Amino acid sequence: MHDQMCEKYWTLPDIPSREHRRSLLTRSRQGTFLSPMFQVSCHTANDRAGDATVELDELTITRTQDLFATGDFSAAELCQAFLERIAEIDRAGPTLRAVLEVNPDAVRTAEACDHARRRDGRAPPLSGIPILVKDSIDTADQTMTTAGSLAMLGHIAQRDAVVVDRLRKAGAVILGKANMTEWSYMRSARTCSGWSSRGGQIRNPHVLDRTPSGSSGGSAVAVAASMCMGALGAEVDGSIVRPSSANGVVGIKPTVGLVSRTGVMPVAAPQDTAGPMARTVADVALLLTIIAGPDPEDPATMTEDTPESPDFTSFLVDDALRGARLGVARDLMGSHEGVDRVVEAAIETLRDLGAEIVDPALGAWTPFFGEAETELCLYGFKNGIDRYLATHSNSPMKNLAEVMAFNEANADRVMQYFPQDLFERAQALGDLNDEAYQNAKKECRRMSRTEGIDKVLEEHHLDAIIAPTDGTPPWAIDPLVGDHIIGGCSAPPAMAGYPHVTVPAGTCHGLPVALSFFSKAWQDGKLLGYAFAFEQATKARPIPTFKVTVS
DSSP, rough: OOHHHHHHHOOOOOOOOOOTOOOOEEEEEEEEEEEEEEEEEEEEEEEEEEEEEGGGOOOHHHHHHHHHHTTTHHHHHHHHHHHHHHHHIIISTTOOEEEEEEOTTTHHHHHHHHHHHHHHSOTTTTTTTTEEETTTBBSSSSSOOTTGGGTTOOOOSSOHHHHHHHHHHHTTTTEEOOSSSSSGSSSSSTTTTTETTTTOOOOOOOOOOOOOSSOOHHHHHHTTSSSSSSEEESSSTTTHHHHHHTTTTTEEOOTTTOOOOOOOOOOOOTEEEEEEEEEEHHHHHHHHHBSSSTEEEEEOGTTTOOOOOOOGGOOOOOOTTTOEEEEEEGGGSSSHHHHHHHHHHHHHHHHHTTTTEOOOOOOOOOOOHHHHHHHHHHHHHHHHHHHHHTTTTTOOEEEEHHHHHHHHHHHHHHSSOOOOOHHHHHHHHHOTTHHHHHHHHHHHIIIIIIIHHHHHHHHTSSEEEESSSSSSSOOOOTTTOOOOOOOOOSSHHHHOOEEEEEEEEEETTTEEEEEEESSSTTTHHHHHHHHHHHHHHHHOOOOOOOBBBBO
């Protein structure tokens, strides 16, 4: 039954044939396997006499809107191009397993965007842009929201998450659901990043036996391998920034409270947030501009400190780094010499771009899922998931206890690699009024803010802190033992609820290495500006090569 359901949702919608429809894709084959350079055939304004090609992995949202406006190709054609690419490299070919299911209505939605553009002569900012959504974020269409779990098969949300609703209102085409680490990494301490019982193991498109990292791995892999224009992820600690880093794309974990969490499966409210991933800083800034804003159902977005959501693209200027005071978190380096070499070169680039570098700026370190953060997440997950399931009438599971019982009854399919020990620990806990939970929340904020980021920024008069996003290159996938996470800087800004931007900085043995910028709350735009200036100077984003292993 499970295989039949998965096959149903893998069916790609057909486009009605057009008598004179030009060929959409040309495939450049190099060596023994297809190149990632799938191309959209189009006529450019400067080359009307003959076909030019636009590579999917170089298309930006702004460039695409320009091509739509000039009639070089349609949103429906672009949507079909991405669907064909998903079929070619995700289900077949290198079998990335980044996409759980495609939206059967995607092409029809894109055609509606084309019709509206022709009718109105204008279009909203994301009109016809294909976006994938992490499987923990509600979509009220024909796609399921399951957190990657077989226990949740058949769950169709009755309304969109607020972030999805805002994407749709801006014209985006929701292309489908991205695979993820089952239950956002909260089932077992031995979890393997990118594995779910529903979708199997996601693979890194740069080197296939390497981790996609984090719980939003499907979103990051799909962006990196050009299966969408952008994607939504969700993070409690590292689940946006770490997969963005491991797959060589741009990601932002926004300030908690900038983006609504309504309709996003929770882990721990003080740290939970959704956020965008894309291949460029400009695309991430545009997506964040669209999804940010107050939501009466999410009190974190309605505080007196919450600023009005700006146009984040206004921060993107080439000289954004000039005069910026950046502190190097040396205590978050030293885990791998290859990563450190890339980051040292990045620091010199930042100096060349006019930044004032304070090195070292020590004290921002906090443990990745240390004792206090683990306690916070176990309490938060148990209470948050019970509340989510109870308020989703279409869900086949009504609470965490039912999910655990399903897993036990289907252990051969669900727990063949690792158990549900974190579920068991969470289920034994009380509610969020427990003293243990309140103490954990205070301790996380003390370590990450008062004695962490705030202290470092104030002592050194810094605008932001920089560090390698991950301490090592992506590690080998190991479903039996689990992840091998060493170093990295996701924990301090995650625990603090502060913004964190990651941008490609180079490679080590063909694997992406990323640079992080983080600072105090509501500095999201400023950090995007720094990342943009660095990106424009380096153009360091690597293109996936689908190597089988490190050579």
